[in-house]
Amino acid sequence: MPKPTPRTRIQERNRSVILNAGLDVFSQFGFRGSTLDQIAESAGLSKPNLLYYFPSKEAIHVELLESLLETWLDPLHAMDPDGDPVEEILAYVHRKLEMAREFPRESRLFANEILQGAPRIMPDLTEGLKPLVDEKAAVIRDWSKSGKIKDIDPYHLIFSIWAMTQHYADFEVQVSTVLDGADPFEGASKYLDTLFRSLLTA
Amino acid sequence: MPKPTPRTRIQERNRSVILNAGLDVFSQFGFRGSTLDQIAESAGLSKPNLLYYFPSKEAIHVELLESLLETWLDPLHAMDPDGDPVEEILAYVHRKLEMAREFPRESRLFANEILQGAPRIMPDLTEGLKPLVDEKAAVIRDWSKSGKIKDIDPYHLIFSIWAMTQHYADFEVQVSTVLDGADPFEGASKYLDTLFRSLLTA
DNA sequence: CGTTTGTTTTACCGATTGGTAAAATCAAAC
């Protein structure tokens, strides 16, 4: 157990304040583009005080990334092989879109990490994400083979769901510039429903 | 004319060497995460020698971004209102996917800039990208109204094309981890063709 | 040759980087 549970309330509170500030900064500038001073100011603490709660800049980043990936894969985990194929896949789409709306910073943190070559999260990708995707891809393939949905590549289906839902979080600046004030997620939800429904059932 | 054409061959060659190195570094680490020393080493030049050809780190970044956006919007520009709607849209998809394969660094450079809030390219977004998207969205809307394609939100259609094609460049590490060696673009081309064809014609 | 122009290197600068030492302060238990 390398991370003993925080003892006091102050530790609990300050650690979460720091992680929240770190999420703000890392999600915008990536690991190398972020500074401890930025995070400290955003957290309302002094820099040495940050380092009283975390041993290093990297420790904050790693803790954010690791707690992220679990949450990130939950919706995919929830895809039920025994449910109705079309509704299961569409439910996954909507859950993923909802996460992009609720946790845009987490989405951008992940995007930054992947853009930089996943130096800190690669092991979790091969040992956590890949097996899960393989498992769910097999489920989707079975649905295709048994004629319950159209015959499509399950991997690219999953990629396309990731790409389109995360796009609304990661490229929010661009999206809202083009839409000029309108709420992107409203329209996105309807559009994605139509898109994937027509793909799976046509 | 703030940028006089380079006079000598050495200038022409070194400027392009520097821009190429800058593209390597900036596309991976973003503006703030990149250093002049990194770019200099990647270019095989000394840092002061870099600054002989470019006045600052930012100047390299800006020049990369500006020359990028033109190229980036070309495929959308090429969408012909008088062509066959389905084929025009699909041609756009394939052109965009081809660009993601040929110019993944440019895609990641752009992604980094947007992730960081588009601090250096926002004007070009509102003055260049938005009007073009509005124009093409109107074209697509006309196609919908006249029954040539199904009734869909043209803005979200365009977003989805961007998201899915650029995903293969921006998230290349993740994609190739999951696919484990297979060429992503082969399957992506077929999948995207099926996806958008069924959306537009079903 | 010498001169001029273009190019590269050496040496350096102040500011900021991630991180540390240790004193000062605070909080809670005794």
Added chain:
DNA sequence: GTTTGATTTTACCAATCGGTAAAACAAACG
């Protein structure tokens, strides 16, 4: 209310940051 441990601040450090000055070098040209 004092003692003990948790917390915060002050002062600092070596390394790296973006950038500059100026000398050294190279090339073209008369």
